Amino acid sequence: MTSQPSLPQDLPQVADAEIKPLIEKYLSAEGPLLPMLHEIQGAFGFVPANAVPLLAEALNLTRAEVTGVISFYHDFRKAPAGKHVLKICRAEACQSMGAEALTARMLSLLGLEDHGTTADSRVTVEAVYCLGLCACAPAAMLDGQLIGRASVEGLEKALEGAA
Known part of the structure; x- marks a missing residue:
């Protein structure tokens, strides 16, 4: 992709x-x-x-x-989002717990060079700056569901399970 x-x-x-x-x-x-x-x-x-x-x-x-x-306002889009939206927190607490590496790996797995949408329009990856889950950093959100202590494996599993 x-x-x-x-x-x-x-x-x-x-x-x-x-x-x-x-x-x-x-x-x-x-x-x-x-x-x-x-x-x-x-x-x-x-x-x-x-x-x-x-x-x-x-x-x-x-x-x-x-x-x-x-x-x-970053929530306004200039193009349609993918079927699933994965937001990865990039705020300080999440950065200190590996959010940069997590983001880089997820982008690589999805074939994205930067935040964007996969060619099949299945997944959009976006940066967010604080999901309010700092104690469980790094944090992510998939289709509105918070994911604490996010890992590549956990996010892959969540994406696989997404309808």
Whole structure:
């Protein structure tokens, strides 16, 4: 398996007409950009590139401002995630307990050069900075389930057992 580029050419296309009602839903709200982004990502699994100019125009913002918000909040995706999302903690406690080596080994096993999604779209690997499981470092999360004292073997087993 090899990693996909950060913005693959074969991203699912989302029509402007599908995005606009999600934007209009929050136009009268105060500070509507984040709710709009959450709504869009909830509907499509990511924030399509063509949503940026629509959001900018609706909110009288620049495209750079909208893009800045999307890139600041790491949970917003520019491409769909894989079927399973593996988050590996990279905060200090986990680093001190081998998170760097764990991450490198998992990326190697999955054929990823950096955090990304496997070519078959089965697994997305992401870095997170503290899962609140510092006493059980290194920590990981697979599809919302916390894994303490994570090991390569344990993560492989968890991925194998994932539906």
